Amino acid sequence: LESKRIALKKEINKIKVYLDNTKKKERSLSNEVKDLTQKITTREELISTITDEIDFISDEIASHTQEISTLEKELEALKTEYAALIYKSYKNRTNDSQLLFILSSDNFYQGFQRFQYLKQYTQYRKSQGDSIKYKAQTLQILNDSLAAKKISKQDLLDEKKYEQEQISSEKEKQETLVKKYRQKKQKYIAQIKRKQREERKLTLQIESLIRGAIKKSGNKTKNFALTPAAKALSAKFSSNKGKLPWPVAKGLVTIRFGKQPDPIDPKLTIESSGVRIATNENTKARAVFDGKVLAISKNPQNGILSVLLIHGNYITVYANLESVMVSKGDQVKTKQALGTIHTNRITGKTILKFQVWKDDHKQNPANWVYKM
Structure with missing residues (x-):
């Protein structure tokens, strides 16, 4: 206690x-x-x-x-x-x-x-x-x-x-x-809908990248075709469930995984494919486990970047980055810096959007990261 x-x-x-x-x-x-x-x-x-x-x-x-x-x-x-x-x-x-x-x-x-x-x-x-x-x-x-x-x-x-x-x-x-x-409810509802559209767009983009990688692995199902080395890495990742380090050195979860009532208006529902972690300006996103850079995607509208790491048949996503320090195909180590998290110049917020996937199925990051 x-x-x-x-x-x-x-x-x-x-x-x-x-x-x-x-x-x-x-x-x-x-x-x-x-x-x-x-x-x-x-x-x-x-x-x-x-x-x-x-x-x-x-x-x-x-x-x-x-x-x-x-x-x-x-x-x-x-x-x-x-x-x-x-x-x-x-x-x-x-x-x-x-x-x-x-x-x-x-x-x-x-x-x-x-x-x-x-x-x-x-x-x-x-x-x-x-x-x-x-x-x-x-x-x-x-x-x-x-x-x-x-x-x-x-x-x-x-x-x-x-x-x-x-x-x-x-x-x-x-x-x-x-x-x-x-007094400003309609304006707020519009903000929520806009953010939800952005969330869905990011999720669809990630799903597309993952399904493309599954297809490229040679498997016709929704799961990755794994080499012996990839199977070993996947098993090692799975055995560390609940023990993975945080994707930032210091942070605070502001939005959790899944459907949840809006904190301001409980009648509204928000849905998150991962977690959002508030941190300090200029903070680096870091790998939660050994893996390889599967893809780096860029939002054409605002230039915001996302890094996807593959760990056997597991994927970890680090979104809302303003710059990256790795390239596609790079091998990365646990806690290795991947890029600088974007800071919103209007709100002053520095938010990392972090996701965990198994094949093309979303996972709750709180079940994987230590004391999240």
């Missing part, structure tokens, strides 16, 4: 840095609401995690309190018993009386038994003293641990209160922005 809380706080900080980096630019209302919605969602998840952590610590405090109560009773009983032993020993405190007790035996066997009794009695008294010492030390450790847990719980309660105040402020701002959106 603690590691999840720390990860969520880092995610919120990433969103904050990203917002700070773009706030001086002319940002559209839709982008502003989307970014704020993502921040609120992440903060709500953080509050939920903090609540779970508080509940967990509360259970530990209750358990420790019960242990301390039981231990205190046991310690008190030991002390009472030990005091009686000491008093009894005091009454028979001289070595002469112990020696006389042994020598007054009727026979050797009785004397030996009395000697053993005195020896065991002394050992028992010592063990009782050791038990008292051990339980007292254990009690001190539990009390210290309890005090630390109470401090941790209070810190978490303070953190939860702060996050709740922040989310309240952000929701007020979100509501204000949504009211503005309602």
Whole structure:
């Protein structure tokens, strides 16, 4: 729970840095609401995690309190018993009386038994003293641990209160922005439709390139015909599912894979063939796995570039690049730079469009990339 809380706080900080980096630019209302919605969602998840952590610590405090109560009773009983032993020993405190007790035996066997009794009695008294010492030390450790847990719980309660105040402020701002959106709804819907057309156009372009490559491989089906080397690379790629590195050194997913409600107007549906990752200006897109450059495509209208890498029968796509550093047919290594991601000069946003395909079937990148 603690590691999840720390990860969520880092995610919120990433969103904050990203917002700070773009706030001086002319940002559209839709982008502003989307970014704020993502921040609120992440903060709500953080509050939920903090609540779970508080509940967990509360259970530990209750358990420790019960242990301390039981231990205190046991310690008190030991002390009472030990005091009686000491008093009894005091009454028979001289070595002469112990020696006389042994020598007054009727026979050797009785004397030996009395000697053993005195020896065991002394050992028992010592063990009782050791038990008292051990339980007292254990009690001190539990009390210290309890005090630390109470401090941790209070810190978490303070953190939860702060996050709740922040989310309240952000929701007020979100509501204000949504009211503005309602006044410009038709313009926003037109923007969404335009972006969806661009998304479909990019997807069709990628599908065409992949199907062309499948046909070229000599297979009449929708799957690649693989050489032994390509089969080995494909198997290696598949075995790294969920462990692939991010296609950027630092980034934040702003749009996820598949159909999803629009963050501003839930009645609208947006569909993404991959993920969109916001990052810093001049960031390089990098290969998530060893492979070969299958194709480099260029949008004739704006000059934006896309790089397709092939890994056996898997394809990874790196779209929205303003320049590339590789050529078709090049062999590339994991984390090798492929090109510079385009920055929109109006919004100030630097977005990488990243996709994963198996043959001509789209995959969810979040299932492949580590902690995406």
